[in-house]
């Protein structure tokens with residue numbers, strides 16, 4: 001498991017108001033990891049995620065003990081860890097991006113006791129959005145399940 005590199009980000013709420021983490025929300029950036037870095041570093045964007053993966057890099061923006069602003073739904077933000085993947089509508093994540101994401105999800109599922117088939121969810125299940133687009137969510141679920 002590679003160690004994430006911290007990136008500047010002030011777009012989060014301290015703590016989770018006592019809420020237990022029971023979901024991983026999967027996102028796609030619609031752009032590269034550098035685009036996510038820039039957006040999450042901008043206080044005016046009002047958005048963030050815990051992790052971002054792409055172009056061979058693995059970044060962390062918000063501590064898992066804090067609430068990131070990624071799901072478009074406050075209750076879901078409080079109960080979830082958000083992971084962004086470098087991809088576009090016509091560009092799927094790379095193999096390296098999938099492998100890092102799977103490694104990360106394995107660690108999170110073990111730590112919080114999550115069922116990957118039901119507790120790793122697409123952003124589109126929370127709000128109306130095309131996200132996570134070209135990310136093959138079922139592939140991530142199945143790979144994680146095989147390693148638990």
Ligand SMILES: [Zn+2]
Nearest residue numbers: 027028123131
């Ligand atoms: Zn999303």
